[in-house]
Amino acid sequence: MKKIFSLLVLAMMVLVLAACGGGNDDASEGSGNEGGSEGSGETKTIRAGIGLNDSHPQYLALLEWKKLVEERTDGAIEVETYHSSQLGDDRGMTEALQLGSQEVTIPSTAPIANFVPEYSVFDFPFLFPNEEVADMVLDGEVGQKFLDKLEDQNLVGLAYWENGFRDVTNSERAIETAADFEGLKLRTMENDLHLDAFSALGANPTPMAFGELFTAMQQGTVDGQENPIPTIYLQGFYEVQDYVSTTHHIYSPFVFLMSKEFFDGLTEEQQTIVTEAAVEAGALNRELNREAVAEYAEELKAEGMNYNDITPEARAEMVEIVQPVLDEYAEQIGKETVQEVYDAIAAAEAELAE
Numbered sequence: 001m002k003k004i005f006s007l008l009v010l011a012m013m014v015l016v017l018a019a020c021g022g023g024n025d026d027a028s029e030g031s032g033n034e035g036g037s038e039g040s041g042e043t044k045t046i047r048a049g050i051g052l053n054d055s056h057p058q059y060l061a062l063l064e065w066k067k068l069v070e071e072r073t074d075g076a077i078e079v080e081t082y083h084s085s086q087l088g089d090d091r092g093m094t095e096a097l098q099l100g101s102q103e104v105t106i107p108s109t110a111p112i113a114n115f116v117p118e119y120s121v122f123d124f125p126f127l128f129p130n131e132e133v134a135d136m137v138l139d140g141e142v143g144q145k146f147l148d149k150l151e152d153q154n155l156v157g158l159a160y161w162e163n164g165f166r167d168v169t170n171s172e173r174a175i176e177t178a179a180d181f182e183g184l185k186l187r188t189m190e191n192d193l194h195l196d197a198f199s200a201l202g203a204n205p206t207p208m209a210f211g212e213l214f215t216a217m218q219q220g221t222v223d224g225q226e227n228p229i230p231t232i233y234l235q236g237f238y239e240v241q242d243y244v245s246t247t248h249h250i251y252s253p254f255v256f257l258m259s260k261e262f263f264d265g266l267t268e269e270q271q272t273i274v275t276e277a278a279v280e281a282g283a284l285n286r287e288l289n290r291e292a293v294a295e296y297a298e299e300l301k302a303e304g305m306n307y308n309d310i311t312p313e314a315r316a317e318m319v320e321i322v323q324p325v326l327d328e329y330a331e332q333i334g335k336e337t338v339q340e341v342y343d344a345i346a347a348a349e350a351e352l353a354e
């Protein structure tokens with residue numbers, strides 16, 4: 001009797017404990033803490049990882065986000081930042097968010113298409129005519145609709161940041177026309193549309209995590225790659241590449257992702273704080289990135305890279321060559337979804353032209 005009574009008391013105690021904070025243990029293992037300023041007072045920790053290095057506008061803006069979140073939550077949320085693929089590659093980190101073993105990552109839309117196939121539309125070559133139109137579409141209704149699609153994947157999209165217009169570098173030749181892609185071993189992000197588009201252009205593309213890229217170029221495993229100018233300069237690609245050609249073939253948005261489990265564990269006020277801070281720091285990311293493009297293009301020339309722009313005719317030829325690939329993906333993604341994006345782009349262009 002006495003024994004059962006003490007067991008009951010014990011069970012009661014465990015239940016009471018679980019009710020008022022047991023989750024923390026679980027939380028501390030993976031998805032942050034339940035408490036926070038309004039809650040139990042325990043600090044919640046966010047591990048935020050990216051692939052690019054600590055001099056890239058993406059990381060500088062992430063540090064700004066950290067500052068805003070820690071200030072506005074009076075330290076109830078602490079942010080640990082990791083750069084240079086320290087926590088893994090884009091796909092691995094996104095999976096870690098789904099599992100709740102990491103809280104934040106900011107990949108390009110290309111790897112996200114492996115989780116939400118509709119995101120491939122954002123990587124349609126030559127889709128966005130310029131950054132202003134991209135901002136209007138991504139920060140508008142269509143952009144929000146795509147962020148909402150992430151919830152089914154246990155992810156929350158807080159904002160769009162900018163990777164930028166992607167250009168091609170390689171160690172073989174200048175890309176003047178589509179024919180210059182012939183047989184070029186090109187690294188691409190892990191995205192089937194990128195692979196199919198570069199195959200259609202005659203290149204020999206291979207998907208690879210960002211963290212492996214520099215070594216692959218150094219060892220000649222690949223002849224080249226494609227990324228925006230700030231990445232080409234700040235990651236030191238000019239040390240292992242001779243040619244940079246401003247194809248501007250894809251405008252690459254970043255998506256600021258948070259683990260849904262962690263986000264749902266925040267108070268409403270904290271959810272607003274992390275989201276508003278992601279939008280504000282995103283504006284800084286875009287500003288720094290656009291300044292960096294102009295500045296670092298000159299730096300690449302100064303570093304001895306052979307720098308060429310492509311003509312509108314050459315770009316039109318590339319658009320024509322990849323169009324059948326886009327038609328195929330539009331079928332897969334859903335023509336309505338693709339048309340919605342095209343309509344939003346046309347509306348933004350019209351508004352800017354007024």
Ligand code: KDG
Binds near residue numbers: 050051052058163210
């Ligand atoms: O931090 C983001 C990077 O991991 C990645 O998205 C960079 O554009 C990129 C690439 O080519 O992998």
